[in-house]
């Protein structure tokens with residue numbers, strides 16, 4: 001908790017968890033659910049909690065080195081400008097890069113197109129002891145693929161079940177899955193796209209097709225709604241994160257990740273050598 005009673009008054013994992021109450025079209029993307037405090041407090045908190053995340057991640061990594069097969073997978077899904085890249089930089093940026101298996105999913109390559117949609121996802125899964133981060137994911141195959149009619153409806157409709165089975169197997173094999181749906185308002189997206197056009201250092205992020213996607217906003221909202229309704233499970237829960245305020249979305253995902261790591265009940269691994277004997281050997285060397 002922060003100063004003056006400010007901070008998280010309801011855990012992010014509770015207040016952001018997807019459920020029947022979540023109506024994407026009605027979400028207050030400017031809200032800060034569960035949290036009282038301003039950007040300044042949020043920024044301080046991000047640093048403090050980043051140090052906690054870093055220790056937990058190092059413990060997972062250390063255990064992985066000694067045969068622990070568990071991993072954590074953060075899935076970030078959101079429209080352009082929702083802040084996925086910044087999320088990776090500011091939240092995942094707190095941990096040692098060698099423990100991170102990061103993958104950004106773009107338009108499938110010709111080779112990827114020849115395979116089942118989960119083929120490229122299997123190849124990108126976190127190794128034992130790693131924190132996996134997906135910037136976009138297999139959910140594109142029920143979002144853009146649906147809205148843009150890239151495949152027939154019969155094909156994308158059966159993907160929800162395929163995804164649920166896939167994630168269930170993954171969780172059963174020791175991967176803790178945290179799925180974050182990031183939402184900005186149509187206005188905030190316009191503002192962020194305008195900035196990409198105005199600033200020389202942001203031009204590279206601008207894609208003319210992003211403007212075309214804006215015309216399909218209601219279709220995307222419906223696709224996101226169905227995604228949440230059909231693929232929110234106990235073993236692979238969705239969290240709905242308002243992202244108009246970047247500082248809030250970042251502390252929220254920070255908490256969700258810390259929570260996932262804490263659920264692993266990690267400790268520093270026992271050495272597989274005799275400490276006293278090694279001290280003696282070192283002394284004599």
Ligand code: AMP
Nearest residue numbers: 080105106107108136140141144145150
């Ligand atoms: P960005 O994240 O801005 O680099 O853009 C990546 C682009 O790849 C977005 O326009 C996504 O919609 C698109 N994309 C990602 N996965 C798929 C997919 N499975 N099918 C079609 N387009 C995709």
Ligand code: MG
Nearest residue numbers: 080081205207
């Ligand atoms: Mg883009």
